[in-house]
Amino acid sequence: MLALYIDATVAPSFWRKSHKTETVRFWLCAVGYVQVTWANNYSATGQSLGIDLVNDPDRMLEPEVAAWATVYGMDTGLFTGKKLSNYINDEHVDFVNARKIINGLDQAETIAGLAIRLKSILELSKC
Numbered sequence: 001m002l003a004l005y006i007d008a009t010v011a012p013s014f015w016r017k018s019h020k021t022e023t024v025r026f027w028l029c030a031v032g033y034v035q036v037t038w039a040n041n042y043s044a045t046g047q048s049l050g051i052d053l054v055n056d057p058d059r060m061l062e063p064e065v066a067a068w069a070t071v072y073g074m075d076t077g078l079f080t081g082k083k084l085s086n087y088i089n090d091e092h093v094d095f096v097n098a099r100k101i102i103n104g105l106d107q108a109e110t111i112a113g114l115a116i117r118l119k120s121i122l123e124l125s126k127c
Contacts, residue, residue: 031057032066034073034102044078045069074101 030037036045039054046053049068059065077083079102087098095112099105 031060033070034066034079036060036069036073036079041069041073041078044076045072048072077101079103 036042042053042057042060045060045065045068049065051059051065053059053065060069073079074084077086080100082101084098084101087094087101095115096105096108098115099108099111
């Protein structure tokens with residue numbers, strides 16, 4: 001199960017790596033591996049880390065903070081109300097619809113393909 005969660009959380013980051021934006025106003029421009037927006041998302045993520053991302057939004061550009069935002073947001077349903085466990089659990093694995101956790105079905109097939117490839121790599125490496 002852990003490997004499936006890794007696949008689903010890492011795949012959007014790989015896709016976004018070539019689609020970066022600059023920080024202008026964090027509530028207007030998307031920042032981090034999953035392109036976090038809106039003050040409430042910065043506030044909740046910052047509180048979970050014990051840091052003030054609202055007043056220091058550039059911290060979202062730090063790899064550790066961006067990675068935590070990805071995992072925390074997907075696990076808790078912070079971004080859209082949809083959680084990773086809604087789509088990946090002991091009963092089923094749905095990488096395509098798991099995209100709804102972050103951003104509707106935008107690029108869902110592409111990102112699901114990346115998750116499937118990551119899953120294969122992890123299975124081969126016995127992770």
